[in-house]
Amino acid sequence: MKEITLIVEKREGTGKGASHKVRQDGSIPGVIYGPETEPVAVAVKTNELSNLIRREGRTNMLIDLNVDGENSPRKVIIRELQRDPVTGVPKHVDLYQVSVKRKLNLSARVNLVGVPDGVKNAGGILQQVRREIEIACLPDNIPDNIEIDVSSMNIGDSIHVKDISIDNVDIITEQRLTIATVVPPTVIKVAEEIAAEAVEGEEAEEGAEPAEGEAKPEEGKVAEGKEDKPDEGKKK
Incomplete structure (x- = not known):
């Protein structure tokens, strides 16, 4: 397993106001917690965390976390990463400090x-x-x-x-x-073929010859019973 490292700083204060200030400074608020440690509020540079996740293509990695002011790194995994729903930029990270003897x-x-x-x-x-x-x-x-x-x-x-x-x-x-x-491969008849078949069918119906014994109406001849009559005028 290759070594993956990340640097964080301890931060003072909690709540929305403190978190907003951390983000304004180009960092992400986070917390370290685990079965064998007290929670520690930290801040990690946004670009460093984003680049790490992009490079590794995952979040379930064991990280050597270097905390500012501490002599030895902590072994952590990213347990939860909250992102902005619009931009996708990380907003908060939970770092779980693991125990080497406990399964995850x-x-x-x-x-x-x-x-x-x-x-x-x-x-x-x-x-x-x-x-x-x-x-x-x-x-x-x-x-x-x-x-x-x-x-x-x-x-x-x-x-x-x-x-x-x-x-x-x-x-x-x-x-x-x-x-x-x-x-198995699936053969799909595209919409253009279906439309073409429909058009061909309509053209065939329009150009069809009348049935045998059925006479075509002569041009200029008015159908029987439909002859136009001049107006006779109204009687006064």
Whole structure:
């Protein structure tokens, strides 16, 4: 497991006013807590936290947290990250200080590796149904992600949670749930084809010849009983 570090500063004051001031200074308010420590209010630079999450592509990572004024780093994970609903910028972070002897429950990302035989040779479609699963493990055993080789899958094959096995990691997600499946190709008739068929049908009806024995009306001849009569005028 590679080493991931982050620097934070202790902050004074709590509440909306204090948090607002921290954000104005370009930082995010946060708190460190855990089973073996008292809560500590901290502030972390917004760009440093955002860059870390963007670089790692996840939040379930073990971080060596360097707290200003302390001699040794704390081992933490990001337990909760609140973001602005409009901009997506982090607004508050909860940092959980772990115990090296206690298992953690957390989510792990699932990555599919390879191209299934059913896709390469039969035109099938690979569908990833579940992109994360819940796991439990000691802090030092947190996986970066869970890789599953799908290259041998054919059309109709599926991989379920029960098929995953990771050393020193317990799988919590229900075993019967599907991770990925290869489905047959689907032929879809596009809307333009349907519309074209409808137009052809209408044109065929308009140009159809009258039935045998049915005479066409002669041009200029008024149908019987429909002859126009001059106005006779009203009697006074």
